[in-house]
Amino acid sequence: MQRSVWMEQILWLLAALALALVLTVLVALPSGAPPLETLRILVLGGLGSMSKFGQVLTVFVPLMLCSAGLLVPFTARLWNIGIEGQVVLGAVFCTGALMPVDQGGPAHIAMALAAGMLGGALWALLAGLLKTWGRVHEIFSGLGLNFVAMGLTIWLIFGPWKRPGVASMSGTETLDAGLWLDRIGGLAASWTALGLACAAICLVAVLLTRTQWGLGLKAVGQNPKAARLFDLSPRRRMLQAFALCGALGGLAGAVQVLGVYHRLLPSISSGYGYTALLVGMMASFRILPVPFICLFFAVLNVGSIQLPLQLNLDSSLSGVIQGFMVLSVFVTQGLRAWLIRRREGC
Amino acid sequence: MHEFALVLAGILLAGAPLVLATLGETITEKAGVINLSLDGTMLLSAMAAFALASATGSPWTGALGGMAVGAAAAAILGLTNIYLGQSQLAVGFILTLLCRDLAYFLGHSYSRQPGPTFGLWGIPGLSETPVLDALLGRQSPVVALSLAAIVLCWWWMYKTVGGMRLRAVGESPRAAFGRGIRVRLTRLAACLIGGALVGLAGAAYSLAVKPGWGRPQGCEGAGWIALAIVIFGGWHPVRAAIGAYFFAALQVSGIYLQELFPSVPAQVFQVAPFPMMIVTLLAVNIGRVSIVQDFMRRYPFLKRFSGSWPITSPAALGQDFDPKKGL
Numbered sequence: 057m058q059r060s061v062w063m064e065q066i067l068w069l070l071a072a073l074a075l076a077l078v079l080t081v082l083v084a085l086p087s088g089a090p091p092l093e094t095l096r097i098l099v100l101g102g103l104g105s106m107s108k109f110g111q112v113l114t115v116f117v118p119l120m121l122c123s124a125g126l127l128v129p130f131t132a133r134l135w136n137i138g139i140e141g142q143v144v145l146g147a148v149f150c151t152g153a154l155m156p157v158d159q160g161g162p163a164h165i166a167m168a169l170a171a172g173m174l175g176g177a178l179w180a181l182l183a184g185l186l187k188t189w190g191r192v193h194e195i196f197s198g199l200g201l202n203f204v205a206m207g208l209t210i211w212l213i214f215g216p217w218k219r220p221g222v223a224s225m226s227g228t229e230t231l232d233a234g235l236w237l238d239r240i241g242g243l244a245a246s247w248t249a250l251g252l253a254c255a256a257i258c259l260v261a262v263l264l265t266r267t268q269w270g271l272g273l274k275a276v277g278q279n280p281k282a283a284r285l286f287d288l289s290p291r292r293r294m295l296q297a298f299a300l301c302g303a304l305g306g307l308a309g310a311v312q313v314l315g316v317y318h319r320l321l322p323s324i325s326s327g328y329g330y331t332a333l334l335v336g337m338m339a340s341f342r343i344l345p346v347p348f349i350c351l352f353f354a355v356l357n358v359g360s361i362q363l364p365l366q367l368n369l370d371s372s373l374s375g376v377i378q379g380f381m382v383l384s385v386f387v388t389q390g391l392r393a394w395l396i397r398r399r400e401g402c
Numbered sequence: 403m404h405e406f407a408l409v410l411a412g413i414l415l416a417g418a419p420l421v422l423a424t425l426g427e428t429i430t431e432k433a434g435v436i437n438l439s440l441d442g443t444m445l446l447s448a449m450a451a452f453a454l455a456s457a458t459g460s461p462w463t464g465a466l467g468g469m470a471v472g473a474a475a476a477a478i479l480g481l482t483n484i485y486l487g488q489s490q491l492a493v494g495f496i497l498t499l500l501c502r503d504l505a506y507f508l509g510h511s512y513s514r515q516p517g518p519t520f521g522l523w524g525i526p527g528l529s530e531t532p533v534l535d536a537l538l539g540r541q542s543p544v545v546a547l548s549l550a551a552i553v554l555c556w557w558w559m560y561k562t563v564g565g566m567r568l569r570a571v572g573e574s575p576r577a578a579f580g581r582g583i584r585v586r587l588t589r590l591a592a593c594l595i596g597g598a599l600v601g602l603a604g605a606a607y608s609l610a611v612k613p614g615w616g617r618p619q620g621c622e623g624a625g626w627i628a629l630a631i632v633i634f635g636g637w638h639p640v641r642a643a644i645g646a647y648f649f650a651a652l653q654v655s656g657i658y659l660q661e662l663f664p665s666v667p668a669q670v671f672q673v674a675p676f677p678m679m680i681v682t683l684l685a686v687n688i689g690r691v692s693i694v695q696d697f698m699r700r701y702p703f704l705k706r707f708s709g710s711w712p713i714t715s716p717a718a719l720g721q722d723f724d725p726k727k728g729l
Contacts, residue, residue: 087508135491191687192680195438195491196633199626200676207673214667322669330499337492370510370617372503379500383478386493390486397726 068388075384080377089369097366098374101359108358110243113250114316115328115354118143118308120253122332123339123346124260125304129297130341131264132290133277136298138183138198139305140329141205142176146306148209149175150313151228151320155217159232168235169252169310176306177299179205184298188291194298202329210322217320227321237315249311256304261343263300273297305329331357331378338382353378407537409654415541417650418548419444419606419621423628424635424642425555426599430476431632432559433592434572434718437479438494440600441625442501447471447604449509452615456517464518465605472601473594475501480593484586487722498625505619512615520544520610544606548643551599555639568592572716575723585723603628623676630679633686637715649675 081091102112122139129136136142153171157164179201186197217228237246264270276283276290283290312324331353339345353374360374423440430437437443447468455464475497482488522540538545559565570578571588579585604621612620627649635642656671688694 083504083508087510135495137495186680186684189691189693190684191691192683196626196630196683197680200630200680203623203673203676207670207676210667210669215665334496334499337496368510370507372506375499375503376507379496379503382496383493383500386488386496387482387486390482390488394486 068392069385072384072388073381075388076377076380079380079384080373083376083380084369084373087369089367089373094363094367094369094373097362098356098359101362102355102357103359106241107243110240110245111358112351112354113240113243113245115357116350117245117249117253117311117315118326118328119332119335119350119354120347121256121304121308121311122329123335123350124253124256125301125308126332126336127260127264127341127343127346128273129294129301130336131270131273131277132294132297134187134294134297135195136180136183136198136301137195137330137333138180138201139301139332140325140327141198141202142179142302142305143309143312143325143329144202144205144209145179146172146176146309147313147320147324148205148212148309149306150310151217154231154235157232157235159234161234164235165237165248165314168314169307172306172310172313173303174306176309177303180298180302180305181295184295187298188294206322209320209324213320213322225322227317227319229319231314231318235314236318237311244316246315249315252307252311256307257343257347260304264343269293269296331375334378334382338385340385407534411537411541412654413647413651414537414545415611416654417647418542418544419603419611420624420628420631420646420650421548421603421643422544422551422606423600423603423625424631424646425551425639426472426596426603427628427632428596428635428637428639428642429555429559429568429599430592430596431637431719432572432716433568433589434575434716434721434723435480435483435589435593436490436494436720437476437593437596437600438491438629439475439479439497439501439625440628441623442498442505443472443475443597443600444604444607444621444625444628445619446475446501446505447601448608448619448621449505449512449604449615451601451605452517452608453509453512455609456512456515459518461518461520461609464609465602468605468608469598469601472604473598476593476597476600477590479597480590483722484589484593487724490720502622506617509615509617514614514616517614518609519613542610544610547602547606552639552643559639569716572718575718575721579723579725585725589723600625600628623672627675627679630683633715634679634682636686649678652678 084091084094101108103109122143126136126139150168150172153168154160154164183194183197183201186192187194190197213225213228219229237248239246240250264273272283272288273293275286275288276293280290308328309324312326313320317324332350335346335349335353338349356374356377360371363369363371363373423444427437427440450471451461451464451468453464454467455461458464479490479493479497482493483490520542523543523546524540525538559568567578567583567588570581570583571585571592575585578588603624607621607624608615608619628646631642631645631649634645652675653672656674660666660668660671
C-alpha cells in the first residue's frame with residue numbers, strides 16, 4: 057500500500073516535469089533555441105567544472121536561507137513576499153555596520169552577519185506589524201517595502217555611501233579583504249556561508265516539527281480563532297514568524313555582501329527572495345524537498361548565464377523553466393484531485 | 403492655466419493604463435477571484451503588443467494581441483482555480499514571475515527596436531477653447547479608451563443583468579447558484595474580461611505611454627500598484643479610476659520633483675507610490691482595528707468621521723465555490 061502510494065506520487069511528479077518540459081520547448085522553439093543544445097548549455101553551464109559548481113553553491117546559499125525562512129511564516133499561512141526587501145535590508149545593515157571599519161577579522165564578520173539579520177528582521181517586523189495591527193495584507197505591505205528597500209539602496213549608493221569621486225550603479229567601495237568570507241579552495245563559495253545555510257534549514261526543521269512553538273504556529277495558521285481561544289496569542293506568534301524569516305533573509309543579504317560581491321550593489325538580492333517563494337510552493341512548503349529544489353534552481357540560474365553568450369538568448373529562460381515547473385506541479389495536483397473526485401462518482 | 407492643463411493632460415495619459423488595469427482587476431474581483439498575476443501579465447502583454455505591432459505595422463493589431471495574451475494568462479488562473487481548486491494567490495504569484503520572465507525571454511530580439519505607436523489624435527473642434535485644447539486637443543487614443551472604459555464598466559456593472567450576475571457571484575455564490583446562475587462560468591468569464599483589460603493596459607504602456615520594449619520596460623511594479631488601487635477604490639469602478647489618477651499624479655509629480663532635486667537619483671522617485679500604497683491601505687483599514695474602535699467608542703464625536711470611507715469587499719472574495727457540495 058505504502059509503496060504504491062509512493063509510486064503514484066513519483067508518477068505524478070514525473071507528469072508535472074514532462075508538462076513543464078513540453079511547455080518550455082514550445083516557448084523556446086519560436087525564438088530559435090535548439091532544445092537539446094539549450095539543455096546541454098544549461099546543465100554544463102552549471103555543473104561543467106568545479107568553478108562553475110562553486111558558482112552554483114554561491115546561488116544555493118542565499119536561496120536556501122530564504123526558502124528555509126519562508127517555511128516558518130507559511131506554517132502560519134502568512135505570505136512573506138517581502139522577503140526580497142528583507143534580503144536587501146540585510147545587505148544594507150551589514151554594509152552599514154562595516155562602514156566605520158577599515159580592516160577587520162572574524163569578530164567584525166560575525167558582527168556584520170548579526171547586523172544583517174537584525175536589518176532583515178526589522179524590515180519583516182514592519183510588514184508583520186502592518187498585518188497584525190494595521191490589517192494591511194502582508195502581500196501588499198511586503199511588496200511595497202520591497203520597492204522601498206530598493207529605492208533606499210540606490211539612494212545610499214548614490215548619496216551618503218558613494219565611492220569617493222564616482223557614484224555609479226556599480227555599488228559602494230569594496231570591503232577590505234580581511235572582511236571577506238573564507239573560500240573553499242579556489243571556488244567562489246565559502247564554508248561559513250554553506251554552514252549557515254545548512255544550520256538554517258536544520259533549525260527551521262527542528263523548530264517547526266519538534267517544538268511546542270512550531271505546533272502552536274501551525275494551529276495559528278489553520279484556525280486563528282481557535283488559536284486565540286486556546287491562549288496561543290496568534291499575533292505574537294505571527295510577528296515572531298515574520299521576524300525569524302526576515303532574520304534568515306537578512307542573513308542571506310549579508311552573505312551576498314561579505315561572501316560574493318564584497319560591497320553593496322543595487323541588485324544585491326538578485327531576486328532570490330522571489331525564487332525562494334517558488335521553491336517553497338514547488339515543495340508544497342514541506343521541508344524535505346527544499347534543499348534539492350534549491351540546488352536544482354541554482355544550477356539553472358548559473359547555467360542560464362551562458363545562454364546570452366553562446367546562443368544569443370535571454371538569460372531569463374531559467375526563470376521561465378522554474379515558473380513552468382511550479383505551475384505544472386499545481387496543474388497536475390489539481391488534475392489529480394479532479395480525477396479522484398470523478399472516480400469516487402459524483 | 404495652460405501649463406496646468408498640460409500637467410493634467412500628462413496625468414490623463416500616465417493614468418490611462420493604470421485605469422484600464424484597475425478596471426480589469428475590479429471586474430475579476432467583483433466575481434470573487436483575485437488575480438495576483440497583474441504585474442507579469444501587463445509586462446507580457448506589453449511585449450506581445452509591441453512585437454505584434456512591429457510585425458504588422460498596426461498598433462491596433464498589437465493592442466488586440468495584448469488583450470488576447472492578458473485573457474490567456476487570466477484563463478490559466480481561472481481554470482486552475484475555479485475548476486481544479488488550486489490556490490488563487492499561489493497560482494497568481496507564480497504567473498507574475500513566469501510572465502515577467504517570458505516577456506524578457508521572448509522579447510529579447512525586439513529589445514530597443516523602433517516600432518509603431520498609437521501617436522496622438524487631435525480633436526478639431528477643440529482648438530478654439532484654450533484649456534480643453536491643451537487637455538484633450540492632442541491626446542493618445544488610449545486616453546479615450548480608458549475614459550470610455552470607466553463609463554462602460556460602471557454602466558455594465560450596475561445597470562445590466564450581466565453586471566448584476568457578476569456581483570451576485572462575488573457576493574454570495576451559493577445564493578446565485580440557487581437562482582440558476584452558472585457560478586463557475588460567470589467567474590471564468592469575469593477572469594477573461596478582466597484579463598483582456600489588463601492586457602490592453604500592458605499594450606497601452608508599450609504603444610503609447612512608455613513606447614517601445616526593453617529590459618526593463620518601465621512599467622514594472624505598475625501591476626502591483628493597480629492591485630492596491632482596487633482596494634483603495636473599494637471595488638467600485640469610478641472610485642478605482644479616481645484612485646488610478648491619484649497615483650498617476652504621484653508619478654507625474656515625481657518627474658517634476660526630480661527637476662527640483664537633481665542630486666537625488668531618479669529611481670528613488672519611482673519608488674514613491676509604494677509607501678503611498680501602504681499608507682492608503684492602512685488608512686482604509688485603520689477604522690476596523692480594535693484599538694481604534696475602542697478609542698472611538700470612548701470619544702463618540704470621532705464616530706462621525708469613521709463612516710466617511712466605507713469600504714466593503716465582495717463578500718466571497720477569494721473563496722472557492724464548488725457546486726457539487728450543494729447549497
